[in-house]
């Protein structure tokens with residue numbers, strides 16, 4: 353038996369789209385380039401990246417919905433291109449904001465409908481539907497129409513639908529997008545319950561905190577390529593020792609403070625975040641005490657209105673990696 357649940361080997365996907373008025377020109381987009389990873393059984397693996405990074409394209413190739421233009425992928429040892437039908441029997445997937453549930457029907461009616469569509473054994477289905485509703489926290493609402501559900505509840509019902517045939521491997525593409533914080537937290541709890549039941553999950557997200565809370569390992573993907581792959585702790589340790597100092601400043605004085613910090617060597621990165629109001633100076637440094645010493649003459653509201661020193665979060669690491677890629 354193949355020990356890995358999901359194996360991607362040098363996966364590639366190039367989209368060729370016809371453009372121009374007469375559709376004579378062809379535009380090539382490399383959506384996924386040379387992606388490889390092994391996901392163990394029972395693992396919760398995160399694919400983390402900005403919009404357009406290639407997350408959905410990767411998931412679609414792994415779930416047999418899109419043919420790769422290069423490389424191979426296996427689910428439980430089954431090839432996603434040559435053994436499509438067998439792969440589908442073992443996987444479930446839920447895409448964010450996906451349609452396909454019937455709003456006028458109740459949750460139970462929806463699940464019964466899909467169970468019939470998948471030709472599942474009715475005796476098994478009758479037992480499984482209440483179990484699934486319990487698992488996704490919708491037991492109390494099973495007889496309510498889907499149109500009365502919040503977006504978080506709809507997403508959890510999608511999850512129940514994806515689990516009807518009791519798949520071993522689950523793909524969740526941005527499951528918490530567009531869901532309020534409480535709904536998202538409930539959904540994350542449901543995902544944790546699934547892992548404790550022994551499922552293997554590949555989850556995509558562009559929320560760093562979500563990946564950090566849930567995933568055993570994370571692959572950071574940018575412009576179609578994996579730029580880092582490790583456990584959340586290991587990713588954080590990569591730039592370990594560094595602290596982050598965020599100073600809320602008077603805009604007019606920004607250059608004075610930046611000049612002051614210029615004497616520090618290349619290990620300290622100073623960045624002006626002028627997308628925020630008021631502006632913030634973000635300093636990533638292995639020597640926070642030295643930075644504070646340099647800034648100390650300016651610790652008055654004329655220059656610096658607030659100061660926060662903290663350890664790096666996964667979000668800092670993510671931003672450092674993605675920005676490093678741009679240069």
Ligand SMILES: Nc1ncnc2c1ncn2[C@@H]1O[C@H](COP(=O)(O)OP(=O)(O)O)[C@@H](O)[C@H]1O
Pocket residue numbers: 367368369381382383401402403404405406407408409410
């Ligand atoms: N069907 C398609 N035709 C052409 N280009 C596509 C298609 N699907 C995705 N792309 C392009 O591939 C890249 C990756 O997209 P996607 O996998 O959806 O990223 P993500 O899910 O990380 O936001 C983007 O540049 C996107 O525009």
Ligand SMILES: [Mg+2]
Pocket residue numbers: 407408409525526
């Ligand atoms: Mg996507």
